[in-house]
Amino acid sequence: MHRVLNVAEKNDAAKSLARLLSKNSASMREGFSRFNKIYEFNYQLFNQPVQMIFTSVSGHIMNCDFMAAHKNWAQTDPVILFDATVQKKVTDRALDIEKTIKREVVKCRTLIIWTDCDREGENIGYEVINLCRPLKANLKIYRARFSEITFNSATRALANLVQPDERVSAAVDVRQELDLRIGAAFTRFQTLRLQRLFGFDSKQVISYGSCQFPTLGFIVERYLQRENFISEPFWKIAVEHQTEAGEFCEFTWERNRLFEHQPCLMIYDMIMDEPLAKVMDVKSKNKSKWRPVALDTVEMEKLASRKLRMTGKKTMEIAEKLYMKGLISYPRTETNIFPTEINLQPLVQNQANDQRWGAFAQRVLNDGPQPRNGKNTDKAHPPIHPTRYPDGQLTDDENKLYELIVRHFLACVSKDAQGDETTIKISIANENFNASGLIIREKNYLDVYVYDKWSEKELPHYELNQTFYPTKIEMAQGETTAPQLLTESDLIALMEKHGIGTDATHAEHIAKIQDRLYTKMNSERRFEPEKLGLGLCEGYDKMGHALSKPHLRAELENQLKAICEGRANPADVLREQIDKYRQVFIATSVQIQKLDDSMTKYFGPPGQNPPPPPPPRPPPSGPFGDPPQTSRNNNNQSARPQQPRPPPPARPLQQEQIRPTNSTGVPKCNCDADAKELTVKKDGPNKGRSFFRCGNNDNCNFFAWKDDVTPSNAGGGQRQFGDNQANSLRKRQQSDNDDDVKPRKCGLCKQTGHTRRNCPSLNL
DNA sequence: GCAAGGTC
Numbered sequence: 001m002h003r004v005l006n007v008a009e010k011n012d013a014a015k016s017l018a019r020l021l022s023k024n025s026a027s028m029r030e031g032f033s034r035f036n037k038i039y040e041f042n043y044q045l046f047n048q049p050v051q052m053i054f055t056s057v058s059g060h061i062m063n064c065d066f067m068a069a070h071k072n073w074a075q076t077d078p079v080i081l082f083d084a085t086v087q088k089k090v091t092d093r094a095l096d097i098e099k100t101i102k103r104e105v106v107k108c109r110t111l112i113i114w115t116d117c118d119r120e121g122e123n124i125g126y127e128v129i130n131l132c133r134p135l136k137a138n139l140k141i142y143r144a145r146f147s148e149i150t151f152n153s154a155t156r157a158l159a160n161l162v163q164p165d166e167r168v169s170a171a172v173d174v175r176q177e178l179d180l181r182i183g184a185a186f187t188r189f190q191t192l193r194l195q196r197l198f199g200f201d202s203k204q205v206i207s208y209g210s211c212q213f214p215t216l217g218f219i220v221e222r223y224l225q226r227e228n229f230i231s232e233p234f235w236k237i238a239v240e241h242q243t244e245a246g247e248f249c250e251f252t253w254e255r256n257r258l259f260e261h262q263p264c265l266m267i268y269d270m271i272m273d274e275p276l277a278k279v280m281d282v283k284s285k286n287k288s289k290w291r292p293v294a295l296d297t298v299e300m301e302k303l304a305s306r307k308l309r310m311t312g313k314k315t316m317e318i319a320e321k322l323y324m325k326g327l328i329s330y331p332r333t334e335t336n337i338f339p340t341e342i343n344l345q346p347l348v349q350n351q352a353n354d355q356r357w358g359a360f361a362q363r364v365l366n367d368g369p370q371p372r373n374g375k376n377t378d379k380a381h382p383p384i385h386p387t388r389y390p391d392g393q394l395t396d397d398e399n400k401l402y403e404l405i406v407r408h409f410l411a412c413v414s415k416d417a418q419g420d421e422t423t424i425k426i427s428i429a430n431e432n433f434n435a436s437g438l439i440i441r442e443k444n445y446l447d448v449y450v451y452d453k454w455s456e457k458e459l460p461h462y463e464l465n466q467t468f469y470p471t472k473i474e475m476a477q478g479e480t481t482a483p484q485l486l487t488e489s490d491l492i493a494l495m496e497k498h499g500i501g502t503d504a505t506h507a508e509h510i511a512k513i514q515d516r517l518y519t520k521m522n523s524e525r526r527f528e529p530e531k532l533g534l535g536l537c538e539g540y541d542k543m544g545h546a547l548s549k550p551h552l553r554a555e556l557e558n559q560l561k562a563i564c565e566g567r568a569n570p571a572d573v574l575r576e577q578i579d580k581y582r583q584v585f586i587a588t589s590v591q592i593q594k595l596d597d598s599m600t601k602y603f604g605p606p607g608q609n610p611p612p613p614p615p616p617r618p619p620p621s622g623p624f625g626d627p628p629q630t631s632r633n634n635n636n637q638s639a640r641p642q643q644p645r646p647p648p649p650a651r652p653l654q655q656e657q658i659r660p661t662n663s664t665g666v667p668k669c670n671c672d673a674d675a676k677e678l679t680v681k682k683d684g685p686n687k688g689r690s691f692f693r694c695g696n697n698d699n700c701n702f703f704a705w706k707d708d709v710t711p712s713n714a715g716g717g718q719r720q721f722g723d724n725q726a727n728s729l730r731k732r733q734q735s736d737n738d739d740d741v742k743p744r745k746c747g748l749c750k751q752t753g754h755t756r757r758n759c760p761s762l763n764l
Numbered sequence: 765g766c767a768a769g770g771t772c
Contacts, residue, residue: 010771035772059770066766073765081766093772120770176768183767191765202765209767324772332771505769 004045005108006054006144007101007128009115011036012330013149014056017114020151021052021158031055031100038104045158053104060120061094062127064176066184073188079589081185082582086177090131098131105132110140113164114157116380117145119564120502123172125164147379150341170570171563177574178556182581183209186547189585190536193592197606198599206532207516210553211501213540215509216518217548218494219527220537222486229482235264237271239426239433240472247460251426251433251470257478268475271429275473279466280432281425287438289417289454291445293374294336294383295408297503298496302489303408307451308400309525312488312507318401319384327390328405332504333381336374342382344369344413350389351406360410360448369413385409404451411449418442419454424462428470435459485526498550499557531602539595545584 008014015037018026022041031038039054070076070084090098105111111132113125122143129141142161146153186208194206235258239251258264293299297316304315319331338344348369351361386406394402423436437459446452486494488510495506513519518533529537537548546552556577562568588595596606 057770058772061770063769064767071765078766116770124770172769179767179769181767185766187766205765207766211768320772502769504771508768 001042002048002050002110003108004043004050004052004110004112005101005105005132006052006112006114007125008054008056009121009124010058011056013114013116014039014054016149017154018052018054020149020154026054031096032103033058033096033100036097036100038100043158050110053108054114055100055104057094057097057101057115057124057128060124060127061090061097061131062088063091064088064173064180066180073192076188078185078189079582079585081188082181082578082585084181086180088127088173088176101128101131102135105139106135108136109138110142112142112144112158112161114144114146116378117147118378118380119168119172119560121380122165122168126166126169129164147377148339148341148382150339152341153339165564167566167570168564171560174563174570174574174577175556175560178577178581179210181578182585183207185581185585186588189589190595193595194599197596198603205516206536207512208547209509209512210556211495211505211509212512212516213548214498214500214550214553215491215495215506216513216529216533217537217550218491219486219513219519220529220533220548222483223529223534226482226485231479231481232259233261233477233479234259235261235475235477237264237268237431237433238472238474238476239277239428239470240474241277241460241468242471243460243468245460249424249435249460251424251435254432254434261477264475267429267431268473271431271473274429275469277426277428277433277468277470279424279462279464280427281423282462282464283423283425285421287419287421289419289446289452291372291411291414291416292408292449292452293372294338294412295385295405296334296336296374296376296383297332298334298492298506299336300331300384300405300408301507302492303451304401304404305488305492305525308404310397310401311511311521312492313511314397315401316504316507318397322398322402322405325390326388327386327402329383329385329387330381331384333384334376334378334503335381336383337377338371338373338383338385344371347385347387348410348413350386351410354389354406356403357407357410357448360414364410364414367415370415371413372416383412407448407450411445411452414448415442415444417444417446417454419456422459424459426462428473485522485524485528487526488521491527499554500550535599535602536595538601539598540588542594542598543588543591545587547584 006014006017008017015028018039018041021043022039026039026041029038029040035058036056041052043050043052045052064086065071066081067085067087070081076084111129113128115121115125115128125143132139133141141164143164144154144157145160145162146157187205190208191200191204191206194200195202195204200206236256237253239253241249241251243249258267295303300319301312301315304310305312308315310318316331319328322328323331345365345368348361348364352358352365354361384405386402386409390402417440419438419440421436421438423434426433426435437457438455439458440446440454440456446454491510492506495501495509500506501509513533514521516532517530518536519527519529522528540547559568559573559577563570563573600606
C-alpha cells in the first residue's frame with residue numbers, strides 16, 4: 001500500500017485532521033519530537049487505498065541568519081550586512097522535527113502539505129518540501145487547501161489537492177531577509193555607537209526593527225501631539241428646560257460650538273431677544289445596540305486590555321494556556337466569521353450549568369444561537385470561542401480571560417439589545433437645539449455582556465409645535481483639549497490599521513519596546529515614551545527617512561502582495577529594497593550627528609560614562625525646552641526641535657471682529673484712528689458696559705464692545721431666568737448702546753441698512 | 765547581543 005506523508009503546521013492540527021479524516025480511528029505513535037506526534041490511518045485517495053501518515057512542525061522550523069564570519073559585531077562593518085550571504089537552516093529546537101520528517105518521508109511516495117493557508121503557512125510548507133525533496137526521487141508533492149479544520153473542509157481539500165504556491169512562499173523569504181538585514185545593520189550600528197558615546201551598558205541592546213520602531217513611533221507621535229497641543233477656546237449655547245411637572249430636559253446646540261466669541265454672542269443675543277422655544281420635531285424610533293461580532297485575536301487583546309487591564313502579551317500567554325487545556329479554540333486568528341460547519345448548539349450547551357451565565361446560555365439555546373459575524377477570515381482558524389467547560393481549577397487570570405471569552409461568545413450568538421429612541425428638536429430664534437432620550441425594551445445580549453453599557457435617559461413629553469420658555473439659556477466657554485496618550489488598545493488598533501505585525505505578534509512588539517526601555521506604561525495604563533525612545537525617534541525623524549513611521553513597512557507589504565499575486569518578481573523586489581535601505585543606512589551614518597544631538601538633549605553630552613542624570617523637566621515654553629549646552633557642539637540650534645511650535649490656525653472672522661489694539665488696549669476704528677471709549681448710560685442689560693466708537697467721524701460705523709477687544713475678558717455670558725421672567729428679558733433693546741447714534745444700526749454688526757434678523761454676519 | 769514570523 002502507498003504511504004502518504006501529511007504535514008500540518010502544529011501537532012494540534014495534525015491530530016484533529018487525522019481524527020476527522022479517519023473518523024476517529026487513527027492510531028498514534030511517537031516521533032523524535034515529544035510535541036509532534038505521528039497519527040496513522042487508512043484512507044481512499046486518488047481512488048486507491050493508501051496509508052495516511054500525519055505529523056507536524058511547530059511553525060517555522062528554519063531561520064534565516066548570517067554566516068559565522070559576520071556574527072561578530074565588533075569585526076563587521078554593519079553596512080556589509082546588506083550584502084553578506086544569508087542562509088536558511090533548521091533551528092536547533094526543530095532538529096527533532098526534522099529528524100521525524102526525514103525518517104518518515106523516505107517511506108512515502110507522496111507528501112501533502114497541510115500548513116495554515118496564509119502566507120507564513122505557505123512558506124513553512126516549503127521548508128518541509130525543501131527538507132523532503134532531496135531525500136526521495138519522484139516524490140509527489142501537493143498542497144491541501146482548507147479554510148477550517150472540519151470533516152467537510154478536510155475531505156474537500158483532499159479531493160481538490162493543488163500545487164503549493166511558490167510565489168507566496170517567496171514573498172515571505174523576501175520579508176525574512178529584509179527584516180534580518182535591516183534589523184541587524186541598524187541595531188548593531190546604533191547600539192555600538194550609543195553605548196560608546198552615551199555610556200549605555202554593554203548588555204543593553206538598542207534595537208531597530210521594521211515593526212518595533214513604527215510601534216514606538218505611534219507612541220512618540222501622540223506624545224508630541226500632546227506636548228505641542230495648543231488649546232483653542234470655543235463657545236457654545238446650552239439650553240435647559242424644567243417642565244411644570246418638574247421633569248428636566250437638556251438640549252444641545254445643533255451647531256455644537258463656535259470657535260469665535262463674537263458670532264456666538266450675536267446668536268446668543270438674538271436668542272435672548274426672543275427666547276421662546278418651539279418644538280419643531282418629535283421623533284421616536286426603534287434603536288438596536290448590536291451584539292459583538294465573533295472574537296478574533298486583535299479584538300480579544302483590545303478587550304482584555306480595556307476591561308481586564310491585562311496586557312496583550314499577558315493575554316496571549318493566558319489564552320495559550322487555556323487553549324492547551326482544551327478550554328478555548330486556537331487563540332491566534334484573524335477570523336471573525338463562524339464557519340457554517342461549526343455546530344454552535346453544543347458549545348452553548350457546555351455553558352448552560354454555570355451559575356453566572358448558565359441561565360443566559362439556556363435562553364440562547366431556546367432561541368437558537370445566531371452568531372453576529374464580522375468580515376474577516378484567515379481561512380485557517382475559527383473565531384475564538386470556548387470549546388469546553390473547565391472541570392478543574394483555573395488561576396485568577398485564566399478565569400478572567402475564560403469568562404471574557406465565554407461572555408463574548410454567548411453575546412455574539414444571542415440577540416441585539418432593543419430600545420426606543422426619542423429625539424426632540426426645538427428652535428429658538430431660528431437656532432436649532434436637540435435632545436434625545438432612550439428607553440431599553442429588551443437587554444438581550446447586554447444581560448451577559450457586562451462589558452457594554454447602554455444608558456437609559458428619559459425625556460419629558462413634548463408635543464409638536466408646543467412652545468415654552470427654557471429655564472436656562474447659557475453661553476458657555478470651553479476649550480479644546482489635547483489628545484490622550486495611547487492605551488494599549490489604541491496602539492494595537494493603530495498597528496492593525498497600518499499593517500504593523502500580525503495578530504500573533506503585535507503584543508510581542510509592544511512588549512519589546514518596553515523591554516528595550518523605549519517606552520513605558522504609566523500609572524493610567526497609557527504609553528509614554530522614555531528618553532531613549534524620544535531621542536531615537538527624534539534623531540531619525542530629523543534625518544528625514546521616516547524610519548519611525550509605518551509607511552515603509554506598509555510599502556513593503558504592498559510589494560509582498562504583488563509578489564504573491566505574480567505582479568512582481570521576488571528577486572527584483574528584494575534587490576530594490578536592499579538597495580534602498582543600504583542607501584538609507586549610509587545616509588544615516590553620514591548624518592548621525594543628528595541622532596547624537598537628540599540623544600544629548602536627554603542624556604547629556606557624549607563622552608561621559610555612566611550617563612549623567614536626566615535634564616530637568618522641560619519648561620512649558622516648548623515641547624522639549626532648551627537643549628543643554630554641549631561642550632562639543634557650539635551650535636545649539638542643531639539640538640532644537642526642528643518643527644517650531646505651529647502658530648494657532650488663523651481665524652479670519654475673528655480678526656475682523658476682534659480688532660488689534662494699541663498698547664493701552666484701545667482698538668483702531670474703521671478710519672484707522674484710535675477709537676473712543678464710551679459707556680452705555682441708558683437703562684437696560686448693558687447699562688454701564690463700555691464700548692468703542694469712532695472718535696472723529698460720524699460716517700465711520702466702527703463699533704466694538706470693550707470686553708470683546710480685551711482678551712482677558714473674552715469669556716461667555718450666562719443668564720438664567722424662569723418662564724415668568726422671560727418677558728422682561730426678551731425685550732432687550734437693540735439700541736441699548738446707541739445713545740447718541742442715528743440712524744439706527746443693526747444690533748449685531750452696527751452697520752445700517754438691515755437689522756439683527758437679516759444681518760449678513762450671521763451667514764457663518 | 766540583531767529582525768519578524770511561526771509555534772510548545
